[in-house]
Amino acid sequence: MPWLRGKRILVVEDEALIAVMVEDMLTELGSEVVGPAATIDAAMALAREEAIDAAVLDVNVRGERIDPVAEVLIERGVPVLFATGYGEVRLASGAAATVIDKPYTQEKLARGLAAAMGVAPLGRRTAS
Incomplete structure (x- = not known):
């Protein structure tokens, strides 16, 4: 996935x-991994401070x-991909989210990130 x-x-x-x-x-x-964060507090710090x-x-x-x-x-x-074993995800705001179900493969992870980032499989941006 060259776009990653x-x-x-x-x-x-x-x-x-x-x-x-x-x-x-x-x-x-x-890709370069930021984190991983294992707590909400650690994740909040990274979410606020990191590129x-x-x-x-x-x-x-x-x-x-x-x-x-x-x-x-x-x-x-920042585009967000949710990983869960619980099915559909909605944010507190009620907005729908891009989700992959656990357990997942590298291919599912890449496809989920592509969807969240609005990138077509060949690396082109999709229409928004």
């Missing part, structure tokens, strides 16, 4: 094995919803 090369992707995941797996997948796709091109967010982090982090990123114009 050099992109800084925030990863928020509280399960260590999943975080390592996602980090490996993104690195293989040519980020997109984010992969676990919906439930140590029993807390990821919504505050997602809202900060969305306000900054």
Whole structure:
């Protein structure tokens, strides 16, 4: 996925094995991983301070919803991809979200990021 090369992707995941797996997948796709963050507080700090091109967010982090982090990123114009084992996701604002179901593969991760970032498979921007 050439369109992911050099992109800084925030990863928020509280399960260590999943975080390592996602980090490996993104690195293989040519991305630079920001984090991973395993708590809402750590994720908030990264979301506010780091240069980020997109984010992969676990919906439930140590029993807390990821919504505050997602809202900060969305306000900054950062595309967000939610990863969950719970099905459909809606933000507190009621907005729909781009979601991939756990467990997921590298291909599903790349497709989910493409959808969130508005990028076609060949790296072209899709109409918004």
